[in-house]
Amino acid sequence: KQEVTQIPAALSVPEGENLVLNCSFTDSAIYNLQWFRQDPGKGLTSLLLIQSSQREQTSGRLNASLDKSSGRSTLYIAASQPGDSATYLCAVMRSGSARQLTFGSGTQLTVLP
């Protein structure tokens, strides 16, 4: 059974700091890994999708890496801003016909002005 773990559960940083969120998964048989952002009381917004054959993806100040063999991914946020405050969820798409996502429990990020 695929299990996804995110560390830390919560993180508070001053504005301008660079930070790293961690995600690990137990089964390397995946199609892709996705990072989502969730604001309080809202739905999920897709940030980055990394295919199993890729090592990293970048979008603006965000960079996500994937090491499938070790079952790890990191989300790097550069020059953090208060508007980055949200919960960040990692999910892996398991190999198989259903294309199901298995989610971690998230990292709650607070960027202090």
Added chain:
Amino acid sequence: NAGVTQTPKFRILKIGQSMTLQCTQDMNHNYMYWYRQDPGMGLKLIYYSVGAGITDKGEVPNGYNVSRSTTEDFPLRLELAAPSQTSVYFCASSYGDPNYGYTFGSGTRLTVV
């Protein structure tokens, strides 16, 4: 383009009542999913469908039923609501192609009292 639309946004049910959570998408996605998210947790898969007329159980299906009579609609039925079903419910859809991500609805916040 509306994406994935969920109704209602909020609902309070009494124990033993039943209700249907509606989900519709206008992107002609074959794959549709229902997830629930408990406080401080990631999303867990309830049911999914890979096309009209085809549904299957996810990780936490007990107490729920689904149907998929059209490509667009994927309603989730709660029979005999229990306090353990208090949660936020998200519907999502995708092409089923691992090169593309999911599109999520904005969620239904359900409280059973």
